[in-house]
Amino acid sequence: MPTGTKAAESYIEKPKTLAALRDGIANGRLKAADLANEYYQRIEKLNPRLNVYLSLTKDRALAQAERIDAMAAKGDPLPVLAGVPVGIKDVLVMQGAPSTAGSKILQGYRPPYDATAVARLEAAGALLLGKLNCDEFAMGSSNENSAYGPVRNPVDPERVPGGSSGGSAAAVAANLAVGTLGSDTGGSIRQPASFCGVVGVLPTYGRVSRYGLIAFASSLDRVGPFAANVRDAATLLGVIAGHDPKDATSSLAPVEDYAAESDKPPAGLRVGVPAEYFAEGLDPEVRAPIEKGIAALERAGCAIKPVSLPHTKYAVPTYYLVATAEASANLARFDGVRYGYRSPRSATLSDMYSHSRNEGFGPEVKRRILLGTYALSAGYYDAYYLKAQQVRRLLAEEFLRAFAQVDAIVTPTSPVPAFKLGEKTGDPLAMYLADIYTVTASLAGICGVAVPCGATKAGLPVGMQILAAHLRESTAFRLARAMEAADLILR
Amino acid sequence: MTAKVTVEDVNRVAELAHLELAPGETERMMRDLNAILDYVAELNKIDTAGVAPLAQVSELAHAAVVPLRPDRVEPSLDRATVMAHAPETDGAFFKVPKVIER
Numbered sequence: 001m002p003t004g005t006k007a008a009e010s011y012i013e014k015p016k017t018l019a020a021l022r023d024g025i026a027n028g029r030l031k032a033a034d035l036a037n038e039y040y041q042r043i044e045k046l047n048p049r050l051n052v053y054l055s056l057t058k059d060r061a062l063a064q065a066e067r068i069d070a071m072a073a074k075g076d077p078l079p080v081l082a083g084v085p086v087g088i089k090d091v092l093v094m095q096g097a098p099s100t101a102g103s104k105i106l107q108g109y110r111p112p113y114d115a116t117a118v119a120r121l122e123a124a125g126a127l128l129l130g131k132l133n134c135d136e137f138a139m140g141s142s143n144e145n146s147a148y149g150p151v152r153n154p155v156d157p158e159r160v161p162g163g164s165s166g167g168s169a170a171a172v173a174a175n176l177a178v179g180t181l182g183s184d185t186g187g188s189i190r191q192p193a194s195f196c197g198v199v200g201v202l203p204t205y206g207r208v209s210r211y212g213l214i215a216f217a218s219s220l221d222r223v224g225p226f227a228a229n230v231r232d233a234a235t236l237l238g239v240i241a242g243h244d245p246k247d248a249t250s251s252l253a254p255v256e257d258y259a260a261e262s263d264k265p266p267a268g269l270r271v272g273v274p275a276e277y278f279a280e281g282l283d284p285e286v287r288a289p290i291e292k293g294i295a296a297l298e299r300a301g302c303a304i305k306p307v308s309l310p311h312t313k314y315a316v317p318t319y320y321l322v323a324t325a326e327a328s329a330n331l332a333r334f335d336g337v338r339y340g341y342r343s344p345r346s347a348t349l350s351d352m353y354s355h356s357r358n359e360g361f362g363p364e365v366k367r368r369i370l371l372g373t374y375a376l377s378a379g380y381y382d383a384y385y386l387k388a389q390q391v392r393r394l395l396a397e398e399f400l401r402a403f404a405q406v407d408a409i410v411t412p413t414s415p416v417p418a419f420k421l422g423e424k425t426g427d428p429l430a431m432y433l434a435d436i437y438t439v440t441a442s443l444a445g446i447c448g449v450a451v452p453c454g455a456t457k458a459g460l461p462v463g464m465q466i467l468a469a470h471l472r473e474s475t476a477f478r479l480a481r482a483m484e485a486a487d488l489i490l491r
Numbered sequence: 492m493t494a495k496v497t498v499e500d501v502n503r504v505a506e507l508a509h510l511e512l513a514p515g516e517t518e519r520m521m522r523d524l525n526a527i528l529d530y531v532a533e534l535n536k537i538d539t540a541g542v543a544p545l546a547q548v549s550e551l552a553h554a555a556v557v558p559l560r561p562d563r564v565e566p567s568l569d570r571a572t573v574m575a576h577a578p579e580t581d582g583a584f585f586k587v588p589k590v591i592e593r
Contacts, residue, residue, distance in 0.1 A: 355511065357508075371524060388534065
């Protein structure tokens with residue numbers, strides 16, 4: 001972005017690439033232990049302002065760094081993420097480390113196992129730095145619903161980083177990690193990636209194991225990576241993707257070499273542009289860079305085609321019924337019996353449930369549990385939940401029809417750039433509408449990549465969402481690489 | 492599907508969900524739920540007669556349907572590890588306040 005329009009206070013810093021880190025460690029110029037310490041120093045300096053990390057796992061990161069440095073010293077072959085400092089959204093569990101899901105109800109909980117995606121990162125050599133702030137139970141679009149205070153956007157700390165994986169996006173933007181994991185139920189990876197100017201990946205439903213992900217809405221929840229560049233995001237996905245017997249919805253499809261696939265030029269790909277995503281409500285300052293981005297894809301040899309997704313306007317209401325219904329069931333487990341918070345002022349079992357949940361859950365979580373319980377309750381089930389599931393099928397089939405004509409669909413990731421803290425907190429419906437371009441892919445189970453695409457006049461990042469059919473992550477990455485090359489020119 | 496949520500509805504749903512709402516919170520939730528439900532009433536405009544509900548996307552997402560794993564007893568977390576996280580336990584069981592109210 002032009003230097004003259006940068007916010008007065010900005011913490012943007014580009015991390016080194018995975019390739020540079022690995023080469024440095026392999027030839028002895030870099031030590032994993034030094035890297036870990038440098039990152040912890042930067043976190044110590046910036047975290048009081050940005051509130052990105054909720055807890056640090058120094059012992060585990062430093063022990064891993066020691067192992068990596070010993071391997072490098074011996075000249076052993078290094079795993080793909082050797083010495084790469086990563087952060088984990090606090091909805092993914094790590095053995096012995098606090099896992100709060102941004103909620104008071106899990107304060108002090110230290111789970112006895114690792115999430116599959118977390119274990120795979122570490123097995124590939126990554127240094128697990130700590131746990132990243134997020135909206136409570138991943139419910140939110142601004143990170144303002146965290147019980148531990150909002151994350152601030154490193155581009156401009158008076159603005160939100162997006163949500164719910166706000167900490168995961170901000171950590172990469174401010175170089176407080178080289179890569180991070182987030183979760184995306186209705187846009188929670190893609191929208192913060194867009195607000196913070198980094199790359200975020202929504203893998204196909206079932207591509208990455210949900211084992212160890214604290215559940216919000218199980219038919220929608222996905223785990224995915226953030227990175228500062230597309231190739232590194234593709235590498236991270238390759239590490240965490242793949243079948244896991246511990247997740248019954250985990251796909252058996254073989255994992256492609258996404259990084260290598262992303263190297264292929266996009267020429268010849270058919271790219272659909274749906275008019276429904278460029279209608280009323282789209283900020284002209286977002287529209288302009290996205291249109292330039294589409295023109296850049298055309299110059300790179302893609303065939304740009306109009307596509308029609310007429311049910312798009314029904315996606316937000318469908319999403320909020322399906323997601324809250326599933327959430328009301330998933331969050332029933334937080335009852336003060338087995339782990340987590342128990343209210344001390346409980347004379348009976350029934351009191352204990354309701355006191356613990358009342359004192360442990362924040363207002364947005366309660367609102368969604370109430371909405372979901374209402375939509376599932378006797379007399380309303382058919383009108384709300386069943387209806388939403390029927391519309392969900394129409395939305396999904398509409399995408400399948402579009403993907404018979406095009407290889408990918410490009411849209412803005414969010415109708416607006418990062419908004420100010422407090423701007424939307426009084427109006428839950430306005431906050432839900434921030435997800436208008438992202439919930440569609442969530443409902444359909446398809447994959448996508450959110451990639452930076454220019455900026456507003458004030459220098460706020462704009463993001464392009466590149467959607468592809470089920471298990472076609474490679475196509476999305478190829479286009480994202482082309483967009484990344486164009487982004488440098490758009491700024 | 493344009494039912495108006497009343498204070499009684501909010502209280503009933505809160506009871507079903509084992510949530511207690513603070514004074515004032517009930518009114519706020521009633522307002523928010525009505526605003527959200529008014530908005531989702533948009534869905535009434537779509538004819539969904541004969542459309543099968545889509546509860547999960549695996550049928551669309553995977554070329555091959557994921558087979559369920561065999562239902563076998565396998566080692567899990569041991570009791571001591573699990574009980575270490577319980578708010579109250581006697582080592583073998585979770586302890587809770589009395590269930591039967593007089």
